[in-house]
Amino acid sequence: MTRISKACFTVFVYGAVSVGFPLATQAGELTGTLTGTLTGTGDQPIVGALVTAERGDPARGVTVYSDAAGHFAVPGLAEGDWQLRVRRIGWRDAQATVPVPGPPVAVALEAETDPAALAAQLPANRWFALFLEQIEDPTQREQFVRQCTYCHQQGNAATRVPREDWQWEKVLHLMARMGGGLTPEVRAQVPGWFDAAYDPAHAVPRLTAGMGTEAFAPPPPEAVRRAVIDEWVLGGRASMQHDLMVHPSGDVYSVDMMQDELFRLDPETGETKRFPIESDLPLGGVFATSGSPLQPNANARVGPHSLQAAPDGSIWVTLALGNRLGRFDPTTEQWTLYPMSEGFYPHTLRIDDRGRVWFTIAGSNHVARFDPTTETFETITLPAVSWSQAALIRMLPVLFWVFQTFEIDPGEAGEGSGGMPVPYGIDIALDGGIWFSQLNAHRIGRIDPDTLEVEIVETPFTAPRRLRFDSQGRLWIPGFSSGLVARFDPKTRAFETWPIPIEPLGSETPYALHVDHSNDTVWICGTNSDSLIRFDPANEEFLVYPLPTRVTYTREIDFDSEGRVWTSNSNAPTWQIERGQPRVIRLDPRAGFAGDDDRVAAAP
Amino acid sequence: MIRSVAGMGSVFGSVFGSVFGSVLGLGTVLAMGVGCDDGPPAGPIVNPPAPWTHERSAAADTLIGQLRQLPPAGGVTVRLAFGPESDLDLYVTGPFEETVYYANTPSRIGGELVADQRCTASALPQATRIEEVRFPTVPGRYRVGVDYPRACGEGRDPAAFAVRVDTPADQLEHRGIAVRQVFEPIVLEFDVASPEEDNR
Structure with missing residues (x-):
């Protein structure tokens, strides 16, 4: 064996054996496989490590998990040098440059013996659980989770830094202006909770109890370890890929909410193209002077937010900051924008069989329908929680003006009596009914597509967010602040719920889910735990897929024709993400099933 | 992400019925007077830059x-x-x-x-x-x-x-x-x- 690296780990090349390399016939063809073996102390195999091969600018990476024998096989690599990174909680990251094609590599990992460094390897939710322990009142705890985790993770390295009192005062004031409103009682206690939870003297021993034992960080099960994860860096360092979708053409489209661009990615070639959305609105769009600050590195005037493909292949996008609906024609690559005459902050959209676009309007408590044939909007007012809230919503435009004219400070205000309803997720039932959630009101509802009559259903859990139907017409709902997944049967009006088994329970904040209609498995965003979560209702089993990039905050899920799961990392601000770049992510859960010769051949 | 609107919602939800009630009452009158009828409100207002003096x-x-x-x-x-x-x-x-x-x-x-x-x-x-x-x-x-x-x-x-x-x-x-x-x-x-x- 030949030692080829002396960086922070040891890589050996098996001299004569070369297995598992369907060689590329042309430079750049994605057919090579990088294979190898991971060992730890005493040559023990490292099971369930995330093994990533990455290269290029913008980078593209492929990640697999090591198997029970510590073997791995990273498929689909073009010829040339790749950066190899091996990551496993409890062990120090290992990195080296390796050639493809090339002989199998052997990586000897070093155990992480520094408790602080080990704790730093853990996903945000593990730290956040310590914070949640500080909050005795469950109502206050729920409020914090719902209000303070919807742009970024809580508990990641960027959010647990110590702050002085004056910094806390400014941070909480700023967050309130950006929408993270807390009651004065909660707000007053936040600095103390942070200090108590994240003090290393307290947190590190708690988080590293049992370090060095197998139980400390058990590997994912074999079914998870079959998966292959692809990541593409998309956009710049100030980009924020809020949502993505798989187009019927096979291309993947993603909206960059901070840079006003639509991206197209061809997964086969890796080719990307960006389509700017032009607007004469100021930075910040119609909210430029409303009091809510734009991110400091953003160039957003319209803020593309959610997107879906219509039956004719066109792509419709809600332009949240611009108060517009956008249509992109993939053939002509041209945009058409439709200014809304009513409501503000168009949010999540879905398209019915007739090509009509239905979308929630988060700011003004509406759902709207846009008919492309007549180019007209129909806006439906949703019920508020109370008459006073309804009055407030009705007054909001004027209050935007009042806000500029009179001394009302949003940073000093709190969540009030329940906050605003905030219509959020939306989906269309088999019978054509339009179902939506009201995040802060803790309820869902149905709109009759013909009469536009609205029915409201209280949820037995908090913060229903982005919901989806399965193939049988049952509605699946993530409970964002309740850490669960729910199924609602519109026929019986019955709810069933399952806690999401991210440990510690309650530390996960599932932002969105989607149902693979080929088998009705439910895929859930592990938004605060750098994971994707699969739930099989048939046997009520969860599988948790750890993702390779720390601070992976996900908000939407889609599937391609081969059952692969797509999402995007949209933590805001982007600089909190490991290496500071947004990525779109594809997880192939079946890559290791029969037929994957590369992986089978990987075993030496 | 719900940014601005949630922020504004927090504000108004908090101040409603408080010492700002009179201001908000004025807002209600204005809202009713600008042609809202049964429809939802129009969008927020973008103010011009402050002038130099x-x-x-x-x-x-x-x-x-x-x-x-x-x-x-x-x-x-x-x-x-x-x-x-x-x-x-x-x-x-x-x-x-x-x-x-x-x-x-x-x-x-x-x-x-x-x-x-x-x-x-x-x-x-x-x-x-x-x-x-x-x-x-x-x-x-x-x-x-x-x-x-x-x-x-x-x-x-x-x-x-x-x-x-x-x-x-x-x-x-x-x-x-x-x-x-x-x-x-x-x-x-x-x-x-x-x-x-x-x-x-």
């Missing part, structure tokens, strides 16, 4: 003059000067799109908020307030933003401010007017050349 212009000139008296601190230095009537905040985004401000300091490339100013009781009533962010000399594009989160006294008028940038090769100045509760993301953008470019 002789007083604001003179104040900004004074602030610029005070910044000119400060020696360069080395590397890339950005200073924001403003009067005692307001609490402005300086945001400087570096070449790798990470912003240095009171909640994110230092940045990965070493940008740091050196001085922050606030509405504190100990502040001298007439003192100019100067905030400062420093970066090591890293080539690339920089962006300077200014936020006006709150007034320090009873007044809420727009506030004059001045920004001065010192780089190894250049000095830049900007005069502006900040409006309370409005963040101006770009008051100034500038490029720092690499040493190779400077030598050409």
Whole structure:
């Protein structure tokens, strides 16, 4: 064996054996496989490590998990040098440059013996659980989770830094202006909770109890370890890929909410193209002077937010900051924008069989329908929680003006009596009914597509967010602040719920889910735990897929024709993400099933 | 993400029925009077920029003059000067799109908020307030933003401010007017050349 690296780990090349390399016939063809073996102390195999091969600018990476024998096989690599990174909680990251094609590599990992460094390897939710322990009142705890985790993770390295009192005062004031409103009682206690939870003297021993034992960080099960994860860096360092979708053409489209661009990615070639959305609105769009600050590195005037493909292949996008609906024609690559005459902050959209676009309007408590044939909007007012809230919503435009004219400070205000309803997720039932959630009101509802009559259903859990139907017409709902997944049967009006088994329970904040209609498995965003979560209702089993990039905050899920799961990392601000770049992510859960010769051949 | 609207919702949900009831009552009357009927409200209002006046212009000139008296601190230095009537905040985004401000300091490339100013009781009533962010000399594009989160006294008028940038090769100045509760993301953008470019 030949030692080829002396960086922070040891890589050996098996001299004569070369297995598992369907060689590329042309430079750049994605057919090579990088294979190898991971060992730890005493040559023990490292099971369930995330093994990533990455290269290029913008980078593209492929990640697999090591198997029970510590073997791995990273498929689909073009010829040339790749950066190899091996990551496993409890062990120090290992990195080296390796050639493809090339002989199998052997990586000897070093155990992480520094408790602080080990704790730093853990996903945000593990730290956040310590914070949640500080909050005795469950109502206050729920409020914090719902209000303070919807742009970024809580508990990641960027959010647990110590702050002085004056910094806390400014941070909480700023967050309130950006929408993270807390009651004065909660707000007053936040600095103390942070200090108590994240003090290393307290947190590190708690988080590293049992370090060095197998139980400390058990590997994912074999079914998870079959998966292959692809990541593409998309956009710049100030980009924020809020949502993505798989187009019927096979291309993947993603909206960059901070840079006003639509991206197209061809997964086969890796080719990307960006389509700017032009607007004469100021930075910040119609909210430029409303009091809510734009991110400091953003160039957003319209803020593309959610997107879906219509039956004719066109792509419709809600332009949240611009108060517009956008249509992109993939053939002509041209945009058409439709200014809304009513409501503000168009949010999540879905398209019915007739090509009509239905979308929630988060700011003004509406759902709207846009008919492309007549180019007209129909806006439906949703019920508020109370008459006073309804009055407030009705007054909001004027209050935007009042806000500029009179001394009302949003940073000093709190969540009030329940906050605003905030219509959020939306989906269309088999019978054509339009179902939506009201995040802060803790309820869902149905709109009759013909009469536009609205029915409201209280949820037995908090913060229903982005919901989806399965193939049988049952509605699946993530409970964002309740850490669960729910199924609602519109026929019986019955709810069933399952806690999401991210440990510690309650530390996960599932932002969105989607149902693979080929088998009705439910895929859930592990938004605060750098994971994707699969739930099989048939046997009520969860599988948790750890993702390779720390601070992976996900908000939407889609599937391609081969059952692969797509999402995007949209933590805001982007600089909190490991290496500071947004990525779109594809997880192939079946890559290791029969037929994957590369992986089978990987075993030496 | 629900940004602004949730923020506004928080505000109005909190203040409804409070001491601002009379203001909101006025808003209700106006809302009913602007043709809402049974429909939802129209969108938010984008206000025009605050106008320059002789007083604001003179104040900004004074602030610029005070910044000119400060020696360069080395590397890339950005200073924001403003009067005692307001609490402005300086945001400087570096070449790798990470912003240095009171909640994110230092940045990965070493940008740091050196001085922050606030509405504190100990502040001298007439003192100019100067905030400062420093970066090591890293080539690339920089962006300077200014936020006006709150007034320090009873007044809420727009506030004059001045920004001065010192780089190894250049000095830049900007005069502006900040409006309370409005963040101006770009008051100034500038490029720092690499040493190779400077030598050409």
